[in-house]
Amino acid sequence: MTLLSVEALGIDFGGLRAVNDVGFSVSPGEIVSVIGPNGAGKTTLFNMISGVYQPQRGRIALDGQDVTGLAPNRLAERGLSRTFQNLQIFQRMSVLENAMTGCHLRERGPILGDLLSLPSSRRRSADARARATELLERVGLARGAEREASSLSYGALKRLEIARALALEPRILLLDEPAAGCNAVETEEIDHLIAEVARSGVAILLVEHDMKMVMRISQHIVVLDRGEKIAEGAPAAVSRDPRVIEAYLGAQATEAGDALR
Numbered sequence: 001m002t003l004l005s006v007e008a009l010g011i012d013f014g015g016l017r018a019v020n021d022v023g024f025s026v027s028p029g030e031i032v033s034v035i036g037p038n039g040a041g042k043t044t045l046f047n048m049i050s051g052v053y054q055p056q057r058g059r060i061a062l063d064g065q066d067v068t069g070l071a072p073n074r075l076a077e078r079g080l081s082r083t084f085q086n087l088q089i090f091q092r093m094s095v096l097e098n099a100m101t102g103c104h105l106r107e108r109g110p111i112l113g114d115l116l117s118l119p120s121s122r123r124r125s126a127d128a129r130a131r132a133t134e135l136l137e138r139v140g141l142a143r144g145a146e147r148e149a150s151s152l153s154y155g156a157l158k159r160l161e162i163a164r165a166l167a168l169e170p171r172i173l174l175l176d177e178p179a180a181g182c183n184a185v186e187t188e189e190i191d192h193l194i195a196e197v198a199r200s201g202v203a204i205l206l207v208e209h210d211m212k213m214v215m216r217i218s219q220h221i222v223v224l225d226r227g228e229k230i231a232e233g234a235p236a237a238v239s240r241d242p243r244v245i246e247a248y249l250g251a252q253a254t255e256a257g258d259a260l261r
């Protein structure tokens with residue numbers, strides 16, 4: 001069963017074919033990673049799928065329904081949410097409040113009701129707090145939820161960002177470099193979290209430079225080079241694929257050595 005289907009997607013920036021004719025699919029509960037050397041088009045592909053960029057070519061479908069070019073909030077309503085490479089956390093707010101912002105996005109009510117503090121909006125707020133607490137438990141941040149977010153370690157902030165994306169109750173979660181800047185322990189915690197989310201039935205689409213992590217947790221890998229898909233398949237097959245090795249060797253010999261060993 002396919003949840004997300006990407007067909008012949010493409011976009012140019014001036015004369016540059018940043019992404020061209022890229023297609024793949026993701027099933028519920030599956031972890032699919034997009035890899036490729038720097039400038040391969042991974043982030044651009046993500047931005048098209050999550051509605052940040054309008055594709056110039058191709059089609060994106062969620063559950064068989066065409067969602068090409070829909071704005072991020074419309075996609076979120078249909079069950080697609082994402083995190084960003086650069087943290088989008090409100091550092092001066094508490095951990096709990098950060099998680100609650102995700103819940104409020106989902107449970108939008110009339111602003112007037114909130115301003116007048118009507119019983120319905122107070123109830124919504126209590127629901128959001130309970131839901132946010134559950135999410136923090138899930139990502140291992142329930143203890144000290146009243147702390148200011150700025151006091152968290154980098155890895156914990158990354159998990160908080162995932163909690164906030166989960167508040168939208170997505171069916172597919174796009175993670176843009178969730179382990180970037182994390183140490184080995186933090187990366188492993190994020191690893192486990194992603195695997196747990198996938199086990200709950202949420203599809204995961206991942207862009208990540210940490211190849212060890214990608215090889216460990218992905219069921220399927222899509223490889224881009226210079227905007228084109230050059231390979232896809234199971235981790236073991238992809239890491240042996242001569243085109244993939246060459247793409248990495250052409251880009252960065254050391255990265256290739258690390259990545260594909």
Ligand SMILES: Nc1ncnc2c1ncn2[C@@H]1O[C@H](COP(=O)(O)OP(=O)(O)OP(=O)(O)O)[C@@H](O)[C@H]1O
Nearest residue numbers: 013014016018036037038039040041042043044045
């Ligand atoms: N907004 C933009 N305007 C013009 N060119 C862009 C824009 N965004 C990306 N590009 C170009 O498109 C190509 C693909 O970039 P993209 O950031 O998608 O690659 P990437 O695989 O995510 O790279 P990295 O691993 O370094 O993050 C690059 O040549 C980049 O310079």
